[in-house]
Amino acid sequence: MAINYYPKCPQPQLTYGLPAHTDPNALTILLPDPDVAGLQVLKDGRWIAVDPLANAFVINIGDQLQVTTLGLLIHALPLALMVMLLQALTNGKYNSVLHRAVVNPEKERISVASFLCPSNYAIISPPERLISEGSPAMYRSYTYEEYYKKFWSRNLDDEPCLEMFQS
Ligand SMILES: O=C(O)CCC(=O)C(=O)O
Numbered sequence: 001m002a003i004n005y006y007p008k009c010p011q012p013q014l015t016y017g018l019p020a021h022t023d024p025n026a027l028t029i030l031l032p033d034p035d036v037a038g039l040q041v042l043k044d045g046r047w048i049a050v051d052p053l054a055n056a057f058v059i060n061i062g063d064q065l066q067v068t069t070l071g072l073l074i075h076a077l078p079l080a081l082m083v084m085l086l087q088a089l090t091n092g093k094y095n096s097v098l099h100r101a102v103v104n105p106e107k108e109r110i111s112v113a114s115f116l117c118p119s120n121y122a123i124i125s126p127p128e129r130l131i132s133e134g135s136p137a138m139y140r141s142y143t144y145e146e147y148y149k150k151f152w153s154r155n156l157d158d159e160p161c162l163e164m165f166q167s
């Protein structure tokens with residue numbers, strides 16, 4: 001879990017609270033600040049503001065769901081959520097979302113992010129059922145530990161880390 005605190009910034013055009021990135025984990029459950037907007041997602045080449053909605057979470061697909069199924073992920077998930085997502089075979093069919101946080105000249109902002117992660121030793125690979133001649137595996141197999149180390153060995157806004165795991 002991360003608690004993100006973004007102080008107010010007199011010149012918000014000069015910086016980001018968090019630069020553009022995808023989350024390295026499987027799924028992120030984000031509790032946005034109810035009073036101050038700041039999250040933006042990239043859609044069709046344009047940054048779109050995600051305005052906070054009262055009593056609502058924002059759910060982000062992370063890099064691991066772009067590759068595989070949650071069936072391979074060991075961490076405890078509520079059963080209903082797990083069953084729902086077991087069907088989310090992906091091999092690139094779902095994309096992890098590129099997002100960033102901007103700062104505000106008048107108001108500070110807080111967000112709380114819960115990261116659902118595979119265990120370090122979980123082997124992540126595209127599900128065989130989705131691999132065929134016409135649809136080859138887009139990613140090689142790796143452990144989450146390998147991925148996570150690689151992710152944090154680079155700058156957050158470098159090219160997507162998943163590109164380094166393409167097969
Ligand atoms: O503060 C936000 O809205 C985004 C936080 C975020 O992207 C993260 O913690 O990975």
Ligand SMILES: [Fe+2]
Pocket residue numbers: 021022023099
């Ligand atoms: Fe994020």
